[in-house]
Amino acid sequence: MSPTPILLLKTKSSPHDGYEDFFSAHNYTPTFIPVLEHRFHKNNLTQVRDLFSTGAFNNVPRKYGGLIFTSQRAVEGFAQMIEEEKDVKFDIPTSPPLLLYTVGPATARTLTTLRDKHLPNATIHGADTGTGENLAHFILGHYDSIYPTHKPSLLFLVGEVRRDIIPKTLMDKAIPAEKRVGVEELVVYETGVMESFEGDFADVVGRSDGAIWVVVFSPTGCEAMLRVLGLGPFAGTGSGSGSRGGAGAGTQVFVATIGPTTRDHLREKFGFEAHVCAPKPSPEGVLEGIEKFMGGI
Template identity: 70%
Template sequence: MSAPILLLKTKSSPQDGYEEFFTSKNYTPTFVPVLEHRFHQQNLAKVQHLFNSNAFTTTKDHTKKYGGLIFTSQRAVEGFASMIENADVFNIPSDPLVLYTVGPATARTLTTLRDKHLPQATIYGADAGTGANLAQMMLEHYNGLYPGEKPGLLFLVGEVRRDIIPRTLMDEGLGERRIGVEEVVVYETGVMESFEGDFGGWMQKYHEGVVWVVVFSPTGCEAMLRVLGLGPFASGARREGVFVATIGPTTRDHLRDEFGFEADVCAEKPSPEGVLDGIERFMKS
C-alpha cells in the first residue's frame, strides 16, 4: 500500500468521494474530523420565507428579487437541504434558478438536491476551483442571462468566509454588469474538542515512514500545527516524512500568513484528483 493519508475532515455520508478515490488508487485514507457545524436555524427559516414569498419568482404583482443562489461549501448545501427537507411548506420557483458552486463535490450534492426539489434549477461553476475564478465566470454567465437590469443573488455562507465573490460582483466600476449579492449565514463552525487528541493518536500510530496530512479549512490549522510541532510550535528538527497538503489557496494562505508555515502542496483543484495529483507530483520531484 502507498503512504497513509490523514484527511482532516468529516467523512461524507452515505458516500465519500475522497475515500472512494484514494482507496481506488491504493492509498489508505483516514478521516480525522476537525470541525463542528451548527446550522443557523433562524436564518435558514428566513431563506425558506424568501422562497415561500416568491422572492425567486416573477409574478403579476412584482419582479423577482433573486435569480439564483451561491454555494462555496458543502455545509451550506447541507443546511439548505435540511431546510427544504424539514419545511412544512416550500414553494418551488416556476422561474429558472441558477445554483452557482465552486467545486465538484458541492456540485454533486447540489445535483441530488436539484433533481429532487428544484427541477427548474441549473448548476454552474463546478470546475471553477476557487471563489475568484467563480466570480469571473459568474460575471459572464449571469450577465448573459440578464444583460440589463437583473435580480440579485443569495449567497449562503458560514460565519467565517472570504469576501472575494461579493466584492468582485458588486464592484462599482462594473456599471451595468454589477451583480447584487446578499449574504446569509446558514451555519457556524468551531473546532471539535476531541480533534487534537484524535489527531495526535493517529500521528503516534504513523510515527514512522511517510504520512500525508490534508487540510480542508483554516479552522483547526493551529491545533494541527501544534500536534505536528510545526510553524510557531516547532521545538526542534522537523520529523522526516510528514507532509502537509491543502485543499486550496485559502487554507494555504492562512497557514502562511497566520503561522508562517508553508504547506508542501496546494491542490490546483479542490477535489480528490487535485489533491492526489499535487501529492504525487511533489513526491516525484
C-alpha cells in the same frame, strides 16, 4: 512498496467517500480524522424559507436571480430547510431559471439531488471552476448572458468564516455598472473544532512511521494541527519538533490543503507554507498536487 499513509482531516462521507475510494486505489492508506462540528443558524435559514414563500425568487422583477454555494455545509443547511418546510412551495419559473452557482463537483452533486427533488426548474453552474475567484469571474459572464440589463442580486449562503473574494469581484467598482452583480451574504452555519480532534490527531500521528501526508480541508482546526505536528509557530514545542511534530523520529510529514482559502490562512495567520495546494478541490486535484511536489524533490 507499501502504501503511503494519508491523513484526511475531515469526517468520512457516508455511505461512500470519494477520497477513500480514490486514494486506496492509488497506493495510499487513507485515515479520516474528524475536525469540525457544524451548527446551523436556524433563524437565518428561516429567512431563506421566507424569501421563497414571499416570491423573492420568482416575482417580477425578481429580488434574487439565484444562490451561490461554496461549501457542502451551506448546501446541507439549505437542504435541511427545504426538507423541513413541507408547507412552502418552491415553485420557480422556467424562464429565466433559478440559478444555483457552486464551486466544486461534490457540492454540485449534492445540489443536483436537491434540485431534482425540490427545484426542478433550477439550473446548476460552476462545478468545474475550482475556486471562489474562478467562480466569481464565471458568474460575471454567465449572469450577464441571462440578465443583460436589469440584474437581480444573488444570495450567497455562507459560514461565519469565509473569504470575500466573490462579493468583491462581482461588485468591483472597476467593472462597468451594468455588468456588476449585487451579492447579499447570509450566514447559515458556524463551524468549530471538535473537542476530541487534537487528541485523536496526535494519537494517529504518533503511531505513524515514514512519510505521511496530512490533507487539510478548512481553516478551522489549522492551529491544533500545527500544534500537534510542531510546525509553524509551534516548531520545537510539544511532543516533537520541526517537520516531525509528534510523530516518530523516522517520520516526515507533508501538508496539503484542499484549496487557496486554507493555504492562505496557514500562511497569513501562522507563517506556515503548505507543501501543496490542490489545483482543484477533489481527490484527483489533491493527488495531482502531491505527485507534482514529490516529483520535484
